[in-house]
Amino acid sequence: MIDTQSGSKSDFAVETRGLGKSFGGFDAVRDVNLKVRRGSVHALIGPNGAGKTTCFNLLTKTLIPTTGRILLHGKDISSLRTSDVAQLGLVRSFQISATFLHLTCLENVRVALQAKNGGGYRFWRSLRAISGLNARAMELLERVGLADVADVRATELSYGKKRALEIATTLALDPSVMLLDEPTAGMGHEDIEPVTELIREAAVGRTVLIVEHNLSVVSSLCERITVLNHGEVLNEGSYAEVSSNADVVSAYMGGGEDD
Template identity: 75%
Template sequence: MSETLSLDERRPDADASAYALTARGLTKQFGGFHAVKNVDLSIRRGSIHALIGPNGAGKTTCFNLLTKTLTPTAGTITFEGRDITGMRAADVARLGLVRSFQISATFPHLTALENVRVALQSAYGKAFHFWRSLSAVEPLNARAEELLDRVGLAQSRNLTAAELSYGKKRALEIATTLALDPQIMLLDEPTAGMGHEDIEPITELIREAAKGRTVLIVEHNLSVVSTLCDRITVLQHGQLLTEGSYAEVSSNPDVITAYMGGVDDD
C-alpha cells in the first residue's frame, strides 16, 4: 500500500549524517547472474557524484535499484536517514529523490511551457487539473517561465518539445525535473548522443541545477565527469572497483585496465 508522506518527512534532520543517499550490500541477481553484487555507496549531501565503469559494469542496474525501478535481491538503501529499500518509485520521488529522463519525459506535442507546467501540477498536487480549464493552472505559469529561463529556454517557451533540438530537449527534461523540487537528482547519461556543441551547455546547466541539492550521475563522457563531479565511484562486473576524485580514479591502474577490457553494457 502507498504511504502518505508529509512535507516534514522530506526535510533532513539537522543531526543527520553528511550523506544524503547510501547503499549497503546492494545486490541484484537475475537467475545465477549477479548484475550488481555487494555494492556500498555513500553520496555526500550537496555533492555531484558520478557512477562510472566500462560497458557491462552494472551501472544501469545499480541506478535502477537506487531509483526503485528494480527491487534489490539483497542490501539496503537509505535516503536522508530513512530506509527506502522496500518503497515504490513514486513514494521515493515524493520524498525528494527524482530520476531525470524518467519522471521528466517530455510530451512531444505540448509546448515547452506546457511540459513544465504539467510537472508543476504533479509537484503541487494539481495533477487532475490537467483536464480542467487553463484558468485552473494559470497560477503555475510564472514558476514555469522562471524554470524555462533558468535552463535557457525562455525564447522557446511556445515551441513544442518535438520542435526543439536534441540539446534543448535535454534542457527541457532538466527543467521538468527541477519543477519537482528534488533533494537528489539522479541523471542517467545526460550527455548521451549529444554533439560537442551541446555538451558544454548541458554540463553547465547541470552544475547550476546542482546548487542547493545533491546529484548522482551516470555518465560515459569522462571529460564531463572530470570537470563536473566531486567524487567518482567505479564499478566493474557489478562490483565496486574503487572510489575517489577524478585524479585518483583516472590514474588507478585497475581502472585503466577495466576500461580497456570492457564488454557489452547492461
Template identity: 75%
Template sequence: MSIHAEAIRAPDVANFEQSDNVLVAEGLTKFFAGFAAVKDVNLSVRRGSIHALIGPNGAGKTTCFNLLTKTLSPSSGRILFDGDDISALRSSQVARRGLVRSFQISATFPNLTALENVRVALQSRFGAAYHFWRSLTAVAPLNKRAQELLEQVGLADSRNVAAAELSYGKKRALEIATTLALEPIVLLLDEPTAGMGHEDIEPITRLIKAAAVGRTVLLVEHNLSVVSNLCDRITVLQHGQTLAEGSYAEVSGNPAVISAYMGGIDE
C-alpha cells in the first residue's frame, strides 16, 4: 500500500492565522449517573499540529473524544471551534463546519467498492444525497476526485474491490479517504492503528502525517510508539482529569505519567 504524501490536498487555510488554537475545551465535564467520566478538562489544540489524547485504561479519553466530536453532549463546560462555541451543536453540524471524525460516516459500506465508498462521502460533501437508483451519469463528475483520493491513500489498485474484501489496513486507509473527502479543517482520529499488524502501522502513520499537512489532527491512540513518532503535543488523562501535557519527551519523563502507566510509557 503506497501513499503519496505530497498529493493530499488540504482545505483552504487562508484564515488559519486568526488564532493559534483551532479547537479549545474549557472546563469540559461529563457525568453519567453521578459519576464524572470527564471532569474539568481544559484542552487547546494548535492549528497545524498533530495532538494526541492518551491515558491508561479508564482514563476518560474516549469520553473526552466523544465530547469534542459532539457524539456526546457535555454536562458542563464548553467547546470552541474556530472561536465559535459549538457546545450545543450536533455532530453533523460541526462536521459541516470542518470538524470531522474519522469513521463518522459509518466507516465503510462493505458491499460497495472502494471507489463507490469515497463517492458516497463526496456526495455528502457536495450536498448530493446518495440514492442507489441514481444513474452513474449523475454521479460521474465525482469519480475523478474519488480516484484521486484513493491514489493518495495507496488504494488506486483496489478501486473496484468491495470494502469487505480489503485487508484490515486497507480498510483503515479507505476510512481515512472517505473522511478526507469531506475536506476537514480538523481531522479527529479514534485509535487509527488499533488492531493493526506491524506491517500496516507504518503506512497508516505516513498517511496521517500526509493528511496533516495544512490541517490539524487530534487523535486518541494506544500505540505510544506511534504517538512518539507522530505527535507534536500530547495530553495525558487519568481518572477523567488532565494529568500532564507537553511534548512526548516532556510527558514520558513526568513521574506522575510514569506512575499512571505502571512503570513507564516507552515502547
C-alpha cells in the first residue's frame, strides 16, 4: 500500500504520527509515534492509566484524534469512521467478551460471516438463506477448538471458551490487522496457555496489536513491545530490552489509575 503523502510503500500495517487525544485540557495520549510491522505481533503495555485503551479507541476510530495521523497499510485513515476502518481490515476484539450469549457458537460465527459477506446482522433471514455459511463457520470453530460445542449457547461456555469464540467471530471478518484488548484478562491459569496458543495461530498471515497485562503472555507472543506511561511512549524494543529498562521498571512499580 502507498502512503498518500510520501508515495512510498509502507512496511508497517499500523502507524501513528504525533497521535494525541485531549479531554478538557487533560492529555490522555500525547505525541505517540507507533509503528507496527506488517505480519508481526506487537504489544502495547504500560501501568494502569498509561493510555493504552485510549490508543486502541483512536486506532479503531471510536475516538477522534485531537492531533496527529493514523495510517493503515500506508493509507491515512485519520478522518474515517469506525465502520470504514473495519471494512479496510482493522478489527478489534474487546476486553469484555462481545458474543451474543443466547446464540449458539455456530450462530455467533455465522452472524459475523453474514456481516463479512454483506448480509449485515439480519437475524430475520431464513435458515435456508444462511445455511451456506455453516461449513465456513464450522471450519472457524474447529480452528479455535470449539467444533464439539457448536450447538451450545455462548452463555453456557467457560470464560476461556467465550474468548475463543470471540476470536473465531473476529477471524470470520477476515481482518488483516487484529487489535486484541486484554485477551487473557480474568482467566484462570488453565485457560491462559490455550488462549495464548490460539492467538499465536490466529496471527499467522496477519498483523496483531495486543494490549495485555500478563507479561508472560507478552514475552511468549510478541516480537516488539511499546511501553506507554502517562499517555506517552516510554520505551520500545524487544521484551528483553524493555523489561530491563530502568524507566519501565520504575513506571510499573509506581502504578496509577485505570485507563
